[in-house]
Amino acid sequence: MGRAEIQNSEIRCTMVYKMRAVIPYKKPNAKSRLSSVLELHEREEFVEFMLKDVVTAISKGGIEAIDIITTSAGSVVDDIEANVIVNELGLNEALNGYLKIVNEPVLIVMADLPLMTPLHIKEITASDKDVVIVPGKGGGTNVLFIRDPTSFYVKYYDSSFLSHCDIAREKSQSFEVYDSFLVSTDIDEPHDLVELLLHGQGLSKSYIQKRFGIEVSKGRVKLQPHQKFNSKIGEMVE
């Protein structure tokens, strides 16, 4: 009986602590490259909705332990089911510190991926490789799965996609590149909002859909503000 208890306990530990996800997140003055179409308070609301959509995708994708690393304590609203870690260091320093203290496989997910679905999370974490790199547009890394955090480190900014491929080789980690248009689409610029309207669902799409439609002009699809939307009160007006 004693032995059976130990076995059950082992199984339980394996189930509960099998993997962690971590999301770097910054709210104050977020997404300045959207400032031509969204005011400051709207951008700050919008990144919060994106964060919620990302947490939902991760959670429904089967990862229970979710950490949000942020530079200021009050940035993350209470109704998000995740642990909040305040760390004032830069992105790479904060994440590399995090990788040193966790024992489980880690999925690093950027906070601006509202097109990501639970199926993406399941497929990425089902890989038999040591590392999975999901590229973003323009050489970025949008999601990074690291099976053994002690055998890897991150280097975001610049061409992080190439850096992470190089680090995997340097550390003799097998790796694969996961190919997804939806996960490659991080929302940085106004034309990215077009992709959200075309392919999205969830809270962040609803937020943008209230403010913009899409318009076709000269064969290209563009963002078109609803003329009757009042951004101060967040509603359509007569």
Added chain:
Amino acid sequence: MGRAEIQNSEIRCTMVYKMRAVIPYKKPNAKSRLSSVLELHEREEFVEFMLKDVVTAISKGGIEAIDIITTSAGSVVDDIEANVIVNELGLNEALNGYLKIVNEPVLIVMADLPLMTPLHIKEITASDKDVVIVPGKGGGTNVLFIRDPTSFYVKYYDSSFLSHCDIAREKSQSFEVYDSFLVSTDIDEPHDLVELLLHGQGLSKSYIQKRFGIEVSKGRVKLQPHQKFNSKIGEMVE
């Protein structure tokens, strides 16, 4: 014995004529949105290399019958293993005419997808749905698989992704959206060449790699011309 012969013949027909691919292609003054970085003769050479890469991916992906629809007879070089169909009509008229005369499932593939691989072709055509739509950036349709050409029509330009979803519903065809960053990346603008340098292989990557590198500036990856490249002679000079 007679019966066995008929069966073999049936099997052979099924194998050989199981599917066709068609690529709309235009060479004269191609890719004008790349004119800030490539001269006219370079753009026309480049689209030819992209066409060759696309034909290779389709062919290695298991489709033997490949048709290229083009507006002028001399546009397609002889060393491409594909049938050339000259049609001076517009893209939609030409393709819808084509769909009326073929009997097999059809894969419509844009000619500017050098990041597409044979595996993509295999996965797209392995779908059990009537129609598979592969979106491009900004609402486009980069690849379209149509199992029954008599039960579908195409509507490119504008937001063709939404149009093709609507047409599938209108015609009661089951459909799925195939999610790929690499196939979503059609090469239209200079920043798309960065994706080709980062993620590509094949002839079109080699062509661009001779002329450009990538440079990281203010956290973004940009195209950087090799200073010693002479575009007139197509070589590096001292």
